[in-house]
Amino acid sequence: MTLKNVAMIVNKEKVRAYNLGRQLVTYCKEHSLEPALLPADAAFLGYPEYGMSLQELKQWSNLVISLGGDGTLLGAARLFAPAGVPVLGINLGHLGFLTAAEPEHLEQMFLDLIAGRCSLQERNLLKARIQRRGQVVGEYLALNDVVITKSAFARIQVICYIGNEYLATYRGDGVIVATATGSTAYSLSAGGPIVSPALGCLIITPICAHALGARSLVISGRESFEASVVANKGEAMLTVDGQEVYPLEKGDKVQVMLAEERVKFICLPGQEFYRALRTRLQDSCFKLPEETIVEY
Known part of the structure; x- marks a missing residue:
């Protein structure tokens, strides 16, 4: 992998983002790498000369480093995946299941990158x-999940098909369609299975369905999920990775499939999926209440 032009995406709401962002820029310059940021992020860090438009960053960069939580990484992945630019995340959030490094390991992360480890x-x-x-x-891209969901006080019906074959009608709060990567996110919270990210599949998980037999279903990545929404205008919406929201109307059809584009993640030593599963997810519910407030 060629490593010369490094784009940085900074979550400016994180307390440590300013100092760590400036530290990243310093590391880049010390190792003869060219840093660049979106104009607002560059101004925030005090380096307006490194500002570049999003379109320019996509064409110019060899690597994207996201400085924030999993939400920041999800946004960066959707933006840069079509350009084929690898993404690496530094965790400033709570869980950081998708991110590659913690702030205290920033220098070691850079040394591993430079050495090709x-x-x-x-x-x-x-x-x-x-x-x-x-x-x-x-049309939208998602890394974790696409969710057909309701407004605050509504109940909706989602009529679901796999390809052209009828599956079920879920009456409740909606339906999650997740990738294997997204199996450890919202789908897991709704009772869905954990699936290895190496699998090309779709995970369909009903949300609070009013039926005893409603369970998650894992289907092949060669198949597609289709749904018709039965709800009045303003009662249903489509969310993408929990970050983007699009209103749905009665009779709308939603089709979800695996995209041709894929996200490239940089994985560092010790970042194996099952290690992250063991160390990050298993302990999260046992922390003290003040430690479990999730910030994205």
Whole structure:
């Protein structure tokens, strides 16, 4: 992997983002790497001369470093996956299940990168399409999940198909369609299975369905999920990785499948999936209450 032009995405709301961001820029310059940031992030760190538009960053960078939590990494992955630029995350959030390094290991992370002590891992993306009265009104990419969900006080019906074959009608709070990567996110909280990220599949998990037999279903990545929404305008929405929200109307059809694009993650020593599963997820519910407030 060529490592010369390093783009940085900074979550400016994180307390440690300013100092660590400036430290990253210093490390880049010390190792003859060229740093660049979005104009707002560059101004925030006090390096306006390193500002560059998003389109320029996509074409210019060999690596993207996200400085924030899993949410920051999800956003960076969706932005840079179509350009094929690898992403590496530094955790300033709570769980940091997808991120590669903790702030206290920043210097060692850089040394590993420079020495080539890292690997490239590809993860699947979802492609979601909304059809309204026969017209496609939106297409979106997601790394973790696409969720058909309700507004605060509504209950909705989601009529689900796998390809052209009817699956079920879920009455409740909605349906999650997740990648294997997203199996440790919202789908897990809703009772879905944990799936190795090496598998190309879709995980369909109903949310609070009013049925005793409603369970998650794992389908092949060669299949597609389709759903019709039964809800009044304003009662249902589609969310992408929990970050982007698109309103749905009665009769809208949602199609979800694996995308052709894939995300490239930089993996450092000690970042193996099962190690992260053992050390990050297992302990999260046993921390003191003040330690479990999630910030994205």
